[in-house]
Amino acid sequence: xxxxxxxxxxxxxxxxxxxxxxxxxxxxxxxxxxxxxxxxxxxxxxxxxxxxxxxxxxxxxxxxxxxxxxxxxxxxxxxxxxxxxxxxxxxxxxxxxxxxxxxxxxxxxxxxxxxxxxxxxxxxxxxxxxxxxxxxxxxxxxxxxxxxxxxxxxxxxxxxxxxxxxxxxxxxxxxxxxxxxxxxxxxxxxxxxxxxxxxxxxxxxxxxxxxxxxxxxxxxxxxxxxxxxxxxxxxxxxxxxxxxxxxxxxxxxxxxxxxxxxxxxxxxxxxxxxxxxxxxxxxxxxxxxxxxxxxxxxxxxxxxxxxxxxxxxxxxxxxxxxxxxxxxxxxxxxxxxxxxxxxxxxxxxxxxxxxxxxxxxxxxxxxxxxxxxxxx
Ligand SMILES: Cc1ncc(COP(=O)(O)O)c(C=O)c1O
Numbered sequence: 001x002x003x004x005x006x007x008x009x010x011x012x013x014x015x016x017x018x019x020x021x022x023x024x025x026x027x028x029x030x031x032x033x034x035x036x037x038x039x040x041x042x043x044x045x046x047x048x049x050x051x052x053x054x055x056x057x058x059x060x061x062x063x064x065x066x067x068x069x070x071x072x073x074x075x076x077x078x079x080x081x082x083x084x085x086x087x088x089x090x091x092x093x094x095x096x097x098x099x100x101x102x103x104x105x106x107x108x109x110x111x112x113x114x115x116x117x118x119x120x121x122x123x124x125x126x127x128x129x130x131x132x133x134x135x136x137x138x139x140x141x142x143x144x145x146x147x148x149x150x151x152x153x154x155x156x157x158x159x160x161x162x163x164x165x166x167x168x169x170x171x172x173x174x175x176x177x178x179x180x181x182x183x184x185x186x187x188x189x190x191x192x193x194x195x196x197x198x199x200x201x202x203x204x205x206x207x208x209x210x211x212x213x214x215x216x217x218x219x220x221x222x223x224x225x226x227x228x229x230x231x232x233x234x235x236x237x238x239x240x241x242x243x244x245x246x247x248x249x250x251x252x253x254x255x256x257x258x259x260x261x262x263x264x265x266x267x268x269x270x271x272x273x274x275x276x277x278x279x280x281x282x283x284x285x286x287x288x289x290x291x292x293x294x295x296x297x298x299x300x301x302x303x304x305x306x307x308x309x310x311x312x313x314x315x316x317x318x319x320x321x322x323x324x325x326x327x328x329x330x331x332x333x334x335x336x337x338x339x340x341x342x343x344x345x346x347x348x349x350x351x352x353x354x355x356x357x358x359x360x361x362x363x364x365x366x367x368x369x370x371x372x373x374x375x376x
Contacts, residue, residue, distance in 0.1 A: 016191035019357035027251035065187025068200035069097030142171035165297035277368030
């Protein structure tokens, strides 16, 4: 495994990184030799593997998590002037997907313990122009809107989930993405639990959404690449993007998904090791990912004097990060700024600890000890 995953420095020096199991390189070599690099059979095999894993009829693979969000919002009918409720505490990709549809982000607060939207945060942010809610499953934790589902349905508000962090996590006893009460979007970017190098997918709620998403990911063309290979012409039926998942990327995901049980167990173990090692550490608040039900993507804490703690840990060679600087404070989203005091406080306190599968529980304890020392 070490030849496949060489590290120039100690594992804890990196905040996150992909993990290769074997099979990825051989798969890429086969695709390269086939000369078919675009959307193809391998992409469709990956879609099937995702659908089987989730226990759903269909999954649409796309080029990235951002593309999945953009296409899902468009397929749900979100367009110019519509308002989408979104937590400010997310990666800027979530907000850019809303902007890509010409819609407006309505930034909302989150639960300070989980950094996820709560039903009441959604209800507080509602306006007559709200057409969608876009919860972010921070760190891998599922969100549950069953209490407000009726209220949202009455207002014809759709739910599109940003599950970029949550592939494999459960809501109750069902995998995120398997329940049809939201359009769920995954990212298979380099540091996600399951990676394609770059990639994403959305789980449609019905065949109509699946068809529209498939058209949109391939420039609005009605015919699939396989059909186009035999036809004299093709038919462009609507707006589209170049957002298909290449076979080169899909084959990486296909090699990875076979190892999901090991990945799931290891990530839970690392997260639990942090929870234990930081238990009662003065000043440290662990962001709760509901580890029994989730496959954690990251391990975040809130600390006082974050900037000093960040610098002191970096000085010790520990790869800490800040996920995320609040979006409502970003220049590009200034127009939609409103006071979000909880999020602003979290933005000053958030610190993500090194978290990836080349780390051992000893590495976790080393980092936790350094955090305690720096905070002393
Ligand atoms: C919360 C969140 N949403 C969306 C995305 C976008 O996914 P991608 O990088 O695959 O476009 C990411 C990726 O880092 C993310 O962390």
